[in-house]
Amino acid sequence: MNLHPQFIGQEGSEEYVVLPIEEFRALTETLEDYADLQDLRRAKEAEGPAPTTSLADVAAQLGLKQG
Numbered sequence: 001m002n003l004h005p006q007f008i009g010q011e012g013s014e015e016y017v018v019l020p021i022e023e024f025r026a027l028t029e030t031l032e033d034y035a036d037l038q039d040l041r042r043a044k045e046a047e048g049p050a051p052t053t054s055l056a057d058v059a060a061q062l063g064l065k066q067g
Contacts, residue, residue, distance in 0.1 A: 001026055 003023050008016040019027070059066045 001030065003027065 001023075004020060006018040007014045008018060056066060
């Protein structure tokens with residue numbers, strides 16, 4: 001991802017950054033995806049060796065076709 005920030009400051013100090021809206025949205029989405037990944041990893045760690053069921057097995061138990 002290439003960012004094109006514009007820095008705004010006062011008295012020689014950079015205080016704000018302005019990004020084009022599409023870059024801001026892409027950055028926000030990336031950060032949200034990263035937060036989701038961290039949540040998933042914590043949840044999987046908390047589960048430990050808990051038993052799992054595959055999607056195929058659940059679909060079969062519910063009488064659903066996978067496709």
